[in-house]
Amino acid sequence: MSELFATGRRRAGASTASRRQRYWDVRAAGNFIGGGTGSGLIVAAAVAAASGASFRATLVLGVALIAAGLALVWLEIGKPWRALHVFFHPRTSWMTREGIVACAVIPLGVVAAAVSAPALAVITAVLAVGFLYCQARILRAARGIPAWRQQEIVALILAAGLAEGCALALIVGPRGDVALGLALAAGLAREVAWRFYRSALAREAGAAASLAVFAAPTARRLRALHRAGLGLIAAALVTPIFLDQVPIVAALAMAGGALVLLSGWGMKALLITRAAFTRTIVIPATPTRGLRSDTLSGERRRGFERRHAQ
Amino acid sequence: MTRYVMVADLRRCVGCQTCTAACKEGNATPPGVQWRRVLDLEAGTYPEVSRVFVPFGCQHCANPPCLEVCPSTATKQREDGIITIDDDLCIGCSYCIMACPYDARSLIDQPRYAFGEMPTEAEAARLNKSAVGVASKCTFCAGRIDAGTARGLVPGRDPEATPLCVNACISGALSFGDIEDESGPIAALLAENRWFRLQEREGTEPGFYYIWDKGTL
Numbered sequence: 192m193s194e195l196f197a198t199g200r201r202r203a204g205a206s207t208a209s210r211r212q213r214y215w216d217v218r219a220a221g222n223f224i225g226g227g228t229g230s231g232l233i234v235a236a237a238v239a240a241a242s243g244a245s246f247r248a249t250l251v252l253g254v255a256l257i258a259a260g261l262a263l264v265w266l267e268i269g270k271p272w273r274a275l276h277v278f279f280h281p282r283t284s285w286m287t288r289e290g291i292v293a294c295a296v297i298p299l300g301v302v303a304a305a306v307s308a309p310a311l312a313v314i315t316a317v318l319a320v321g322f323l324y325c326q327a328r329i330l331r332a333a334r335g336i337p338a339w340r341q342q343e344i345v346a347l348i349l350a351a352g353l354a355e356g357c358a359l360a361l362i363v364g365p366r367g368d369v370a371l372g373l374a375l376a377a378g379l380a381r382e383v384a385w386r387f388y389r390s391a392l393a394r395e396a397g398a399a400a401s402l403a404v405f406a407a408p409t410a411r412r413l414r415a416l417h418r419a420g421l422g423l424i425a426a427a428l429v430t431p432i433f434l435d436q437v438p439i440v441a442a443l444a445m446a447g448g449a450l451v452l453l454s455g456w457g458m459k460a461l462l463i464t465r466a467a468f469t470r471t472i473v474i475p476a477t478p479t480r481g482l483r484s485d486t487l488s489g490e491r492r493r494g495f496e497r498r499h500a501q
Numbered sequence: 502m503t504r505y506v507m508v509a510d511l512r513r514c515v516g517c518q519t520c521t522a523a524c525k526e527g528n529a530t531p532p533g534v535q536w537r538r539v540l541d542l543e544a545g546t547y548p549e550v551s552r553v554f555v556p557f558g559c560q561h562c563a564n565p566p567c568l569e570v571c572p573s574t575a576t577k578q579r580e581d582g583i584i585t586i587d588d589d590l591c592i593g594c595s596y597c598i599m600a601c602p603y604d605a606r607s608l609i610d611q612p613r614y615a616f617g618e619m620p621t622e623a624e625a626a627r628l629n630k631s632a633v634g635v636a637s638k639c640t641f642c643a644g645r646i647d648a649g650t651a652r653g654l655v656p657g658r659d660p661e662a663t664p665l666c667v668n669a670c671i672s673g674a675l676s677f678g679d680i681e682d683e684s685g686p687i688a689a690l691l692a693e694n695r696w697f698r699l700q701e702r703e704g705t706e707p708g709f710y711y712i713w714d715k716g717t718l
Contacts, residue, residue, distance in 0.1 A: 268595075269634030283569045474544075479512060479715070495673040
């Protein structure tokens with residue numbers, strides 16, 4: 192890289208290499224996995240509740256996943272007994288907001304399941320989407336990590352959470368047309384969001400290392416799993432048109448859900464722990480040396496002499 | 502209003518790392534944690550290549566991303582522009598580290614010593630237990646500045662009120678002072694020379710200036 196300055200002399204710039212962040216490990220990834228899948232599962236439970244299907248088990252599991260994710264983060268922070276300090280900065284911190292919304296989602300979800308109230312389940316789902324949005328904004332605000340600071344990551348985290356939750360709902364909950372359609376739509380949304388995110392990342396200077404992780408065989412296999420899962424879910428959706436075989440539909444739905452779920456969890460683990468590199472430090476100009484232009488003089492010289500007179 | 506900034510004259514820095522050593526000695530940071538680093542960069546393409554030393558650390562931004570994300574309000578911005586961390590509030594979530602575009606923060610997750618698992622006598626005497634498990638970074642030696650200004654000294658001019666790295670710099674590459682003082686040496690230095698700040702497009706308004714040539718653009 193180089194820049195042409197007003198003097199007409201070309202000054203080459205220079206930059207440092209980026210390095211993989213080492214502070215958020217698999218426990219932090221677990222928060223995004225649990226929070227995303229839990230939120231998506233609560234949404235699936237609310238849709239089931241609204242359509243008259245059973246929803247209590249899926250709702251409780253969704254809440255439990257969110258709580259488990261937060262518990263993993265609690266294990267990661269340096270001062271776990273000060274965890275309540277996380278609520279101190281709601282004005283600008285998305286981490287604080289995440290904690291506050293979680294305090295509403297978890298008890299409300301438990302109550303909704305305990306009293307079997309569909310309306311409460313729907314309210315819980317709205318809050319769960321809010322929780323998921325907070326998680327997405329946490330990553331977006333991490334301006335030191337090019338793989339996270341992209342605007343497109345918000346849609347990706349939202350779509351991925353919904354896809355994972357709806358996929359898990361196919362494994363543990365009712366597998367009707369509504370659940371299958373929802374899982375397929377969420378999975379496709381994740382696919383689209385991923386493409387937008389990946390394109391944005393490719394335009395980001397200094398994101399080469401992250402792109403290399405996403406181009407590596409592990410990531411490619413995970414993406415193939417996702418597409419295969421979506422294919423199985425689509426097959427489960429259309430099979431009843433040709434065959435009246437409930438066990439086959441159930442097997443296709445469960446297998447598809449499992450693949451989408453595994454793929455989503457794997458990609459999130461990669462995103463948080465492997466593809467997260469720091470930014471390169473770029474200097475736009477290199478110093479001009481040897482022209483006696485850098486002589487200490489005046490107050491600067493007096494200050495230097497004063498400091499070194501000690 | 503006072504706004505303390507640091508200026509590094511890249512033409513003068515020889516990469517001796519005396520500033521790094523002075524900072525480590527003065528602030529007793531553990532192995533692996535350097536609040537004041539000197540980047541050693543290679544620039545250009547053969548045959549026009551050069552080596553550049555860039556004193557580096559927390560940029561004490563006017564619009565610090567770390568302040569915005571901190572959930573515990575441990576990261577604070579003083580009226581003089583210095584960004585601090587309150588060790589008693591920080592939960593060690595590392596979010597500020599992820600938000601810093603300059604990779605200028607560290608988390609001391611456990612006590613570390615220079616020679617194995619046991620501290621030397623000096624390390625044991627200076628071990629700051631409240632700094633373990635929380636984020637840490639350059640403070641512009643805020644304690645020295647406060648103690649010095651309380652005695653009527655001027656940061657950047659009087660050594661007792663000046664950051665240790667600036668005092669230690671053997672070549673006069675580092676300068677420190679109040680940029681709002683229009684008749685002061687920092688304002689003059691920046692007016693007489695060409696400078697840049699790192700990652701300007703981020704809008705963080707860093708308080709660390711790098712001089713690279715004489716004259717103004």
